[in-house]
Amino acid sequence: MKQKAIISLLLASSMFLVFSSTAQAGDVAAAKEKNSMCSGCHEIDGYRTSYPTTYNVPKIGGQHEEYLLKALEAYRNGSRNHPTMTAIAASLSEQDIKDLAAYYAGK
């Protein structure tokens, strides 16, 4: 009797782990509502920003997801610096970064 209870408790907690870890992964669909603030720069081939000086905007579509994650985290925590990207990354949550990295990696 007691063993059954323990087994079902274990099952329930492992199910919880499975569900909570999938919720953490980058969500491409969610990113489609978030990328409007990126597409103006990153989805135009050969685009240059005039700030801070005339600057080539890197192409991020098709880049490795892990690379995009690291780049955005680096802007957010200040270890990589660029006036525009640092400001934008500061406004992103960890989940936003995961979603956007998954979205651009899949483009």
Ligand code: HEC
């Ligand atoms: C105003 C134009 C602009 C906007 C808007 C913008 N970016 Fe950027 N982004 C840049 C520029 C310019 C760089 C290159 C900066 C540098 O050299 O560090 C860059 C760099 C990056 C990089 C690093 C690429 C690499 O190869 O190292 C990533 C990732 C990135 N942006 C993602 C995003 C995401 C996601 C958004 C939207 C939340 C966004 N950017 C919005 C202009 C922009």
